[in-house]
Amino acid sequence: SDLIEKDADVSRSTVQKAVVVLASKPLFGLIRDRLCVVTNALFNQRDFRDTHILIDFATMLEGSIKTQLTESGIYMGTSVTLLIHKFRQRTLVLLKLLMIQRKIMFFGHPVERLCTYQYSLVSLIPNLLLALEDTASPNLDRRSKDTSKPTELRTSDRNSLMRYLGLPLNDSFFQPYLPLQQVDMLKTQSCPPSFLGTTNSIVTQQRDSLPDVLINIETNTFEFKDPKVERLVTLTPADRKWMDDIVRDVNDGWNDSDPSRPLTMEFKGSDDYLRAKFEDYVCSALASVKYADYLIATGKTDLGAVGTNENCVENFGEAWMAAFRQTNAYTVWNQQTDPALFDICEPRHPCESKPTVISDIGLRLAEGLHELKVAETVAPAREAISNAISVGSTGLFRAFEGVRSEVAA
Template structure:
């Protein structure tokens, strides 16, 4: 499915050089975006990260925000390499060290890192193979041809290209769910380690666990950006056969990188102040100085495999319940059964669905839907208790609240993401998605539709719950069920 997008996809390309006297600088660029002084100033430090000299080739993913009346996140990817100075056919006067280090950069309006990466790597290696950096014709050709070649890959699968949920789960095992729960709590999460590409792709893989979030990162580059939340409203109808309609009704994607939050896969020292001034973030660093910041709630050290909880309360709130652990045991087993150390991507090739990235996205989608439904159900129970009424025969299970960790639910309700989500979702969400770790109601709806039942008579099926809620609660849910439109009425 093509992702809707207006305007150019490729905003510019650049060549960044590491000058031993003045630091990294932009040596060559194409695209009007480089007229922005702030972007031109910070880009070199993003494109050539700390420790780039440790590898022959590495990739860095990062985000920028241009100065504009309607600013939106720009997605950057760089490929850096180095060459021995003595191997150059043409040597500039400022080449005084034994190696020359440069990075080719692409700036895009969507995070199409996977499709860009392969082309970027080929171009960078070809440029270095020339051994002559005075000839930039290959970069000019790259700029003029890249837009057209990427357009056909602006799809959901194209955006997922380059991420690996299999690798994420294989590496972090049960702790993958801890990462997701911490992310949904909008905590301050930092990844640390080398190589930079792995640092960045782990974060992007984590982001893809939240349905629809990867396609909606326009606000993620800067804490003040919050345009998406302002444009959201509560759906007035539901088409259960339409995945977009279902997602909107459930309130997905969550607005995790909206108001007072940001996501920076690689954060240089020059952006350190962003950590101190922002309530929530997800970022990566290769510099131990950055990891020493007291604002960090959770530090994931990729080199040691250690999760360091700087906020003890987060360790408890994002901790796994027995139901969580059982659920993750099954997920980890499914991934490891098809894992091949010699070729980790083997099962992702489409040969086997179980344990694949698509399979994992589906499973975590179900988990998140169940968790959100449980949040609504806990609100429902609390309102009933406050009214002095115990409601029986509803569609929820009170024990399900414990399955997701009561502390996690209460902490989630304190986030900006919850505030937005609560505003745009129906209080009776749990009547459609069952509040448990294996949500079956959506699957059941799909089964009935496939059998030819086109109209969901939800008012009739859910009458006991509706009658109870209407007697005891006067505020809250809109009468959503009257607005459900059957697919055949389209």
């Protein structure tokens, strides 16, 4: 060992130690770079008995972070663009799973990327990243006990608007890096809905505690325990069209050599832009739930959205919306929000143009080719599909025959 001074417990040539910061807020981005510098300095001292650098760091860190506990500060260290570039349209599948409180587990290495994906997904639900105090343990659920409704609404104040809309939705156990000591808890009937992350394959092999869906970030695969759950979160044509536009926005500025530096510095395609898009989706979905509840309560059968001819429930997914109503998150949210919430937020799907049957088939084929990782080998056929969408069904099916022959070759 290169240590200048060795304690009695140092009996090996290699010493493993870690510097840990316990924080009440998810300040990973704010802390990471500073912690890296301090950790390197501590090890370079080659004397672990000298902890003055850690004491000074703790004093400095607490003072500096207090001034940065803002929404933008909390989002440091997350990357929605990275999340969408990785999972593409399935990013919305993950969000829908989170909203209907299914047990989700992320698995893979490295651990930093594992946690980044999870925190980035959580950030898609408005204000949820700012309200994780109750999610560290099932025993810390305090929000569900508060059933009071907001007594005022200031539409110019975003926080006031979010409270009026009942956001954030929050009633799950969140553990981005699950220790083995908590695995047994997952096997109990009282285990709440959970969003977990692990790098240990032992956790994923516990057959009696498997999550509803296991996401392997190394192979980019989704493994559903129950096909019924997979059907609940299947994207609707409106979902696919909406996500296709978002994926295109991300890819237009994606920089393979340095994902943290997009090719363009425009607002469109940025993390703030993407969060705003998903905030619109979540708020519109919640307004559609309230609108559908109102029509049912008043005995009406017309589920057309206000001012439009589209069926807002169908566009979000009737089965998914029914599953959301069965969650405890819905029960709490419904008690805390006004029945006429849809007067503030329009009950409509954010997809700007209604997709046609032909265009939806084209989107599904194109996404399927990407998931099969044959985009390069069938690039001409993929282009033929895009061209055929504007021609009609006959042209599309001819293009599909070309795809089949390309894959077979």
